[in-house]
Structure formats: structure tokens, C-alpha cells
Amino acid sequence: MFQNLIDFLLNDFFITGDPLILGAQVSIGLSMVAVVFALTYFKKWRWLWTEWLTTVDHKRIGIMYIIASILMLFRGGVDALLMRVQLAVPQVEFLHADHYNAIFTTHGVIMILFMAMPLMFGLFNIVVPLQIGARDVAYPFLNSLSFWMFFFGAMLFNVSFVIGGSPDAGWLAYPPLSELSGSPGLGQDFYIWGIQISGIGSLATGINFVVTILKMRAPGMKLMKMPMFVWSVLSSCITIMFAFPILTVTLFLLFIDRYFGAHFFTLDGGGNPMMYINLIWMWGHPEVYIVILPAFGIFSEIVSAFSKKKLFGYKSMVFALMSISFFSFFTWAHHFFTMGSGANVNAFFAVTTMLIAIPTGVKVFNWLFTMFRGKLTFPTPMLWTIAFIPCFVVGGMTGVMLSVAPADFQFHNSYFLIAHFHQVLIGGVVFGYFAGLYYWWPKMFGFKLHEGLGKWAFWLWNIGFYVCFMPQYALGLMGMTRRFNEYNFDMGWQPLNVVSTVGAFIMGLAFLFQVWQIAHSIKFYKKEPTGDSWDGRTLEWSIPSPAPLYNFARVPVVDSEDAWWEEKQRLANGGKPKPLAPLEPIHMPKNSAIPFLISVSFFVMGFGFVWDWKWMIIPGAIGVAICMLARSFSYDTDYYIPVDEIERTEAALGGTK
Amino acid sequence: MENHNSHSPSHDSHGSMKSYVIGFVLSIILTIIPIAIVMNDMLSKQLTIIVILIMAGLQFVVQLFFFMHLKDEAKPRYNTMALVFGLIILLTVVAGSIWIMSYNVVG
Ligand code: HEM
Ligand SMILES: [Cu+2]
Numbered sequence: 001m002f003q004n005l006i007d008f009l010l011n012d013f014f015i016t017g018d019p020l021i022l023g024a025q026v027s028i029g030l031s032m033v034a035v036v037f038a039l040t041y042f043k044k045w046r047w048l049w050t051e052w053l054t055t056v057d058h059k060r061i062g063i064m065y066i067i068a069s070i071l072m073l074f075r076g077g078v079d080a081l082l083m084r085v086q087l088a089v090p091q092v093e094f095l096h097a098d099h100y101n102a103i104f105t106t107h108g109v110i111m112i113l114f115m116a117m118p119l120m121f122g123l124f125n126i127v128v129p130l131q132i133g134a135r136d137v138a139y140p141f142l143n144s145l146s147f148w149m150f151f152f153g154a155m156l157f158n159v160s161f162v163i164g165g166s167p168d169a170g171w172l173a174y175p176p177l178s179e180l181s182g183s184p185g186l187g188q189d190f191y192i193w194g195i196q197i198s199g200i201g202s203l204a205t206g207i208n209f210v211v212t213i214l215k216m217r218a219p220g221m222k223l224m225k226m227p228m229f230v231w232s233v234l235s236s237c238i239t240i241m242f243a244f245p246i247l248t249v250t251l252f253l254l255f256i257d258r259y260f261g262a263h264f265f266t267l268d269g270g271g272n273p274m275m276y277i278n279l280i281w282m283w284g285h286p287e288v289y290i291v292i293l294p295a296f297g298i299f300s301e302i303v304s305a306f307s308k309k310k311l312f313g314y315k316s317m318v319f320a321l322m323s324i325s326f327f328s329f330f331t332w333a334h335h336f337f338t339m340g341s342g343a344n345v346n347a348f349f350a351v352t353t354m355l356i357a358i359p360t361g362v363k364v365f366n367w368l369f370t371m372f373r374g375k376l377t378f379p380t381p382m383l384w385t386i387a388f389i390p391c392f393v394v395g396g397m398t399g400v401m402l403s404v405a406p407a408d409f410q411f412h413n414s415y416f417l418i419a420h421f422h423q424v425l426i427g428g429v430v431f432g433y434f435a436g437l438y439y440w441w442p443k444m445f446g447f448k449l450h451e452g453l454g455k456w457a458f459w460l461w462n463i464g465f466y467v468c469f470m471p472q473y474a475l476g477l478m479g480m481t482r483r484f485n486e487y488n489f490d491m492g493w494q495p496l497n498v499v500s501t502v503g504a505f506i507m508g509l510a511f512l513f514q515v516w517q518i519a520h521s522i523k524f525y526k527k528e529p530t531g532d533s534w535d536g537r538t539l540e541w542s543i544p545s546p547a548p549l550y551n552f553a554r555v556p557v558v559d560s561e562d563a564w565w566e567e568k569q570r571l572a573n574g575g576k577p578k579p580l581a582p583l584e585p586i587h588m589p590k591n592s593a594i595p596f597l598i599s600v601s602f603f604v605m606g607f608g609f610v611w612d613w614k615w616m617i618i619p620g621a622i623g624v625a626i627c628m629l630a631r632s633f634s635y636d637t638d639y640y641i642p643v644d645e646i647e648r649t650e651a652a653l654g655g656t657k
Numbered sequence: 658m659e660n661h662n663s664h665s666p667s668h669d670s671h672g673s674m675k676s677y678v679i680g681f682v683l684s685i686i687l688t689i690i691p692i693a694i695v696m697n698d699m700l701s702k703q704l705t706i707i708v709i710l711i712m713a714g715l716q717f718v719v720q721l722f723f724f725m726h727l728k729d730e731a732k733p734r735y736n737t738m739a740l741v742f743g744l745i746i747l748l749t750v751v752a753g754s755i756w757i758m759s760y761n762v763v764g
Contacts, residue, residue, distance in 0.1 A: 242743065274761045341758075342760045
């Protein structure tokens with residue numbers, strides 16, 4: 001019996017026999033011990049539970065999202081470097097084929113779903129309520145639930161590489177390879193359950209922010225007076241609301257195929273794998289716009305703040321954002337022009353794809369005109385913005401090249417495609433979120449990040465990016481296709497691959513600089529003298545940094561776009577400060593343990609499904625049900641902060657406002 | 658629409674007993690019709706499918722008006738807009754898939 005258990009653990013449960021994975025297992029084990037030890041030694045368990053795990057405060061949830069996403073960036077980045085090493089020396093079997101397949105799969109899933117999405121949600125959480133003058137999001141409980149569902153979904157996915165085996169059928173898991181016949185292992189089940197669980201969180205966040213933006217704005221903030229970042233969040237969240245259900249259904253059908261032996265996507269039994277490809281891209285294409293739209297919003301905020309000018313073409317910007325989120329639903333087939341759907345289908349989707357580049361172009365001109373004759377300064381957030389513009393223009397142009405259906409028969413699945421989407425995802429999404437992170441960092445923590453180290457990181461990232469990805473366009477044209485770990489020396493691809501790998505390591509170095517930058521800035525902590533670190537324009541800069549629990553002691557009244565800037569101008573021109581309304585008790589949501597517990601139950605249930613262990617599925621499902629019931633019958637969910645406490649907090653923050 | 662004091666946007670009117678009962682009865686009728694047709698083999702296969710589809714569509718409408726209170730929504734009608742957009746996406750998913758997949762029929 002005991003021997004059986006040991007056998008099971010060593011042969012099936014834990015992945016054994018690979019030195020790289022063994023190293024990872026040991027380091028994961030050691031760091032878990034270290035964390036538990038540190039929490040116990042410093043008596044921080046209660047603090048962790050009451051201040052973080054059960055919090056419903058949007059600012060803290062935002063910080064947790066960002067920490068999780070940076071950890072995921074690290075894991076996805078290590079995956080990338082491993083692949084690059086293999087491709088630079090294809091003759092050496094550094095990663096054997098199976099391992100290579102697993103790594104490019106987890107790299108893709110992690111970077112999009114567990115790095116870009118949570119980093120984006122983190123910024124939504126931190127910024128949106130502050131910019132619209134609200135005290136929290138519309139549904140704070142749901143917000144915490146979203147975070148924990150994401151977190152445990154991501155953990156379920158990540159655990160597969162040390163327990164049970166990684167998925168290895170590509171980041172979108174096309175059947176028939178991802179069916180039971182092609183992937184009999186557990187990796188694909190981890191994939192399905194990890195993404196499904198975190199997908200519930202993403203959908204809920206989408207709904208939450210749409211409602212927050214539509215219903216919780218400060219008095220006077222008409223829709224057309226909202227900061228541009230808020231508009232971009234709205235457009236992204238609307239897209240989430242309609243795109244994520246498609247993903248959920250598609251993966252659910254794949255689950256039914258695998259678990260119950262159905263035939264939705266198998267050729268035998270009347271199904272069709274092409275249908276999966278069709279469905280998954282109906283989510284997949286909107287998804288790439290979901291992550292880029294908020295980056296557009298961030299750039300708009302930063303360009304206007306560091307040009308000391310109103311954003312040029314506000315209305316056209318709003319129009320561009322909203323039309324992109326609408327049209328992104330009508331271009332999906334450009335991902336499978338080669339599937340053989342005939343000239344009409346391909347022509348239609350080629351045209352819709354080219355059309356969507358137009359609103360994107362409009363935005364580029366808006367940013368340029370905002371800078372034109374502005375009083376420009378170039379701190380790190382602005383540097384990232386300036387670097388983004390040319391990078392994204394090139395990425396968009398290569399996208400338009402790909403959208404020419406006949407040409408795509410050559411480009412498809414070559415390194416040209418790889419270079420295209422990394423250019424828009426790194427040069428657009430990652431640069432954008434970095435810009436946002438640097439810009440709002442002082443609002444989150446009350447101190448700025450060290451500029452000098454930030455500039456090092458900035459230059460290394462940019463140089464590394466071009467060194468890494470420009471050669472890949474050429475490699476694509478030379479015929480190198482994606483997703484293999486070996487190629488013959490006489491193909492002539494090696495020199496450019498070596499260059500590309502060097503670029504990847506430069507980006508790795510850039511990441512280390514950012515870690516150093518954060519550590520350095522914490523060590524030499526210098527409190528920001530005011531809450532308005534950048535002489536900002538929008539409401540989040542009108543309150544202290546970090547913002548108090550209730551954000552605004554008095555709900556601001558807005559009468560123009562760039563409300564805080566206009567108010568500062570008015571005062572500078574000798575205007576009288578507005579009379580302060582008396583403080584009132586503030587209505588706030590109470591912390592709750594249910595989101596955490598329900599997500600743990602989902603994790604248990606998902607893990608049970610992966611192994612098909614009924615004894616684990618059932619308790620997990622019961623846990624979910626109990627949590628739901630408990631929530632339905634809890635009425636004591638909110639409280640009031642009394643006026644004297646607000647007064648004390650405000651006095652301590654030095655705010656007279 | 659500004660609602661900064663309370664945390665969950667407050668619910669508007671919840672409909673009357675009468676409208677709930679009507680909605681409930683209608684949805685039961687709409688469920689019984691297809692069941693009866695299928696159980697008693699009343700129509701040809703094709704007609705049965707058509708009837709089921711029509712009943713499903715009507716069911717959807719009943720749910721929206723009697724339980725989701727679509728018609729007594731205050732302006733701006735965000736729910737209606739969301740519904741219209743949702744229907745457009747739904748149409749795209751179904752019609753687009755049929756169009757694309759009609760070139761990929763197997764066997
Ligand atoms: C000007 C706008 C854009 C155009 C015209 C465009 C066009 C295309 C086309 C036609 C493909 C498919 C090529 C093939 O598979 O052969 C593609 C792939 C891709 N694009 Fe874009 N794109 C644009 C912007 C973006 C943006 C903003 C993102 C992300 C932020 C993005 C991310 C991707 C990804 C991830 C893939 C490939 C996914 C895969 O096959 O695994 N694109 N793009
Ligand atoms: Cu696309």
C-alpha cells in the first residue's frame with residue numbers, strides 16, 4: 001500500500017527525470033518553506049489574512065494582481081530564454097522536443113492570460129475608481145472573487161509543470177492534438193481547468209468595471225468628460241463581456257470531448273477540429289484588443305500629462321476606442337486564412353482586418369498632435385510612450401501585411417508572424433503597462449521609482465527588443481516556421497537566431513534592472529511630498545498618495561475633462577478655493593473570506609477533475625456550494641466610517657482638502 | 658446616474674406579482690408545447706425542430722421582459738444596448754461559423 005503510494009508519487013504525480021524540472025521542484029519547495037518560515041517568524045499570518053487575503057479594497061486587490069503578474073512575467077520570461085537558448089544551438093539537445101513543446105505552450109498561455117491580463121486588471125483596479133472619484137468599484141466582493149479565481153486558476157495551470165505534466169499542444173490547444181487521442185496526459189486537463197477557473201474571474205472583472213464606470217462616476221463627470229484611460233477600460237471590458245463566454249464554451253466543449261468521449265472536435269463521430277479553430281479565434285482576436293486597448297488609454301494619459309496639454313482629438317479617440325472594440329469581433333478568420341474557406345471568406349476577413357488598422361492610425365496622430373508644441377518632459381513613463389509609438393506602427397504595418405490573405409499563405413506560422421505579434425504585444429502591451437506602472441507607482445506606494453535605473457531598464461528593453469525580433473522577420477521570410485526545436489545547419493538560419501537569442505538575454509537583463517530598481521527605491525525610500533507627483537491632470541492626483549481607504553474624504557464635483565488640472569489653473573489664477581462641504585460618514589464594504597475560500601474550493605475541484613478523482617471533486621464542489629450559500633445569507637456586509645475617524649485620517653495625511 | 662454613496666448600484670422596481678405570474682405561466686406553456694410535440698410524435702422531424710427553435714426564441718423574450726424587467730429600465734438604457742450588442746455578436750458567431758465552416762464539411 002505504502003509502496004504503491006510512493007510509486008504513484010514518483011511515477012505519475014511528480015514529474016521526475018529531468019534535471020531542469022528537478023531544479024525547479026527543489027527551488028519551489030525551498031521557497032515555500034522560506035515563505036512559511038518568514039510569516040511564522042515575523043508573526044505575519046494574521047496580517048496576511050486580514051489585510052490582504054480577505055480584503056475587498058480595490059487598491060490592495062490591484063497590488064496583488066500586479067505582484068502575481070510580475071511573478072508570472074518571470075516564469076514566462078524564463079520559458080522564453082530556454083527556448084531561445086535551444087534555437088541558438090539547435091544541434092545540441094538542450095531541450096528535447098517534448099520539453100520544447102511544453103515550454104512554448106506554457107510561455108504563450110502564461111504571458112497572455114496570466115501576465116498581461118492580471119497586470120491590466122491590476123492597473124484597472126488601482127486607477128479607475130480614483131480617476132472617476134469613486135470610493136471603490138461597483139461590486140467589491142465580486143472584485144475580490146475575480147482576483148482569487150484568477151490566482152487559483154493560474155496556480156492550477158502552473159502546478160502542471162512539476163505535478164502531472166505540462167500541456168504541450170500550443171497556447172490555443174488546437175484539436176485533434178489536444179484531444180485525448182493526441183494528448184493522453186494530464187497537461188491538457190490542467191490547461192482547460194486553469195483557464196476556465198481564471199476565465200470566470202476575468203469575465204466578472206469585465207462586468208464589474210463596466211458597471212463601475214457607468215454608475216459610479218463623481219457628480220458632473222459626464223461620459224464625455226471621463227479621462228481617456230477610463231474610456232479605454234470601458235471599451236476593453238465591453239469586449240471582455242462578449243468575448244470571454246465564447247472561450248468558456250469552446251473549452252467546455254473540448255472538456256466534454258476529453259472527459260465524456262464526445263466528438264465535437266474529432267473527425268470520427270461527425271465532429272470537426274476546424275470548428276474549434278473557428279470558435280477559439282472568435283475569442284482570440286478580441287482578446288488581443290482587450291489587452292491593447294487599456295495600453296492606448298495609458299499612453300493617452302501620459303502623453304497629455306507630460307506635454308502639459310489637453311489630449312488632442314478627445315472625441316475621435318473615444319470613437320476609435322469604441323469602434324475597435326466593436327470591429328474586433330469581425331476579423332477572427334484572419335488567423336486561419338490557410339484553412340481553405342474559399343476566396344469569399346478570406347476576402348471579407350482580409351478587408352475587415354485592414355479596416356481595423358484605421359482607428360489605430362487615428363490614435364497615433366492624436367498622440368503626435370498632443371505632443372506638438374507641448375511643454376515636453378521625459379521621465380520614464382513618457383520614455384516608454386515615445387518608444388511605443390514607432391514600435392507599434394511597425395507592428396501594425398506587418399499586421400496589415402499578414403492580413404493580405406494570399407500573402408499570408410507564405411507568412412502564416414512562420415517567424416514573420418512570431419515577430420509581428422511580439423512587436424505589438426511587447427512594444428504595445430508590455431511597454432504600455434510598464435509606462436502605466438511607472439506613472440501610477442507613486443500613487444500606489446507613495447514614492448517614485450529611481451529614474452536612473454529606470455532609464456537603464458528602458459534602454460536595455462528597447463535595444464533587446466529590436467535585436468531579438470527584427471531578425472525574426474527575416475528568418476520568417478527565409479522560411480523558418482514556428483514551434484520546432486531543431487533545424488539543420490545548412491538552412492542558414494543559425495546566425496540570425498544567435499542574434500535573436502542575444503536580444504532576448506538583453507531583455508532578461510533589463511528585467512533584472514527593473515527588479516534592482518524596485519529594490520533600490522524601497523531601500524532608499526523617499527516619501528513623495530504631495531499626492532500630485534507629476535503635476536497631473538486627473539482626479540487621482542488630487543488625493544494623498546497612497547490614497548486613504550475611502551479614497552475621497554469628500555466626493556469631488558467635476559465640471560470639465562482634466563478636472564484636477566483645471567482646478568489648479570483656476571487657483572493659480574487667483575480663483576478662490578471652493579468651500580468645503582461638511583464631512584459625512586462614509587459607507588464602505590466589509591472584508592470577506594468567502595472569495596478566497598470559494599476559489600480554493602474551485603482549485604480543489606479542478607485538481608480533482610484533472611486526475612479524475614471523485615473523492616476530490618465532490619468535496620471541492622460542496623465547498624463551492626457552501627460558500628455560495630454562506631454569501632447569500634450574509635447580510636452584514638457593510639459599515640460606516642464615522643466622521644471623527646475621517647478627520648483623524650485626513651489630519652494625519654496632512655490633507656486639508 | 659451618479660451613485661457614489663451606495664456601493665452596489667441600487668435596484669429599481671422589481672415588478673408586480675401579476676407580471677411574475679403571467680411570465681411564469683407563459684414560460685411553462687412555452688416549455689410544454691415542445692415536450693408534447695416530441696413525446697407524441699405530432700410533427701415531422703423538420704417541423705419539430707422549427708417549432709422548438711421558435712419556442713426557444715419566445716422563451717427568451719418572455720424571460721427578458723417578465724423576469725429581467727427589460728421594458729421598465731430607466732434611461733440611458735444600458736441593458737437594452739448590451740442586449741442588442743449581444744444579439745449582434747450571437748448572430749455573428751452563428752452565421753459566421755456556418756458561412757466559414759460550409760467550406761470545410763467533412764465526409
Ligand atoms: C493593425 C492591427 C493588426 C493587424 C492588421 C493584425 C493582423 C494579424 C493577422 C492577419 C494575423 C494572423 C497571421 C497568421 O496567422 O498568419 C495576426 C496574428 C496575431 N496578432 Fe495581429 N494584427 C494587428 C494588431 C495586433 C495587436 C494589437 C495584437 C496584440 C496586442 C496582435 C496580436 C496577434 C497575435 C498574438 C497573433 C498570432 C497568434 C497565434 O497565431 O498564435 N495583433 N495579426
Ligand atoms: Cu487577430
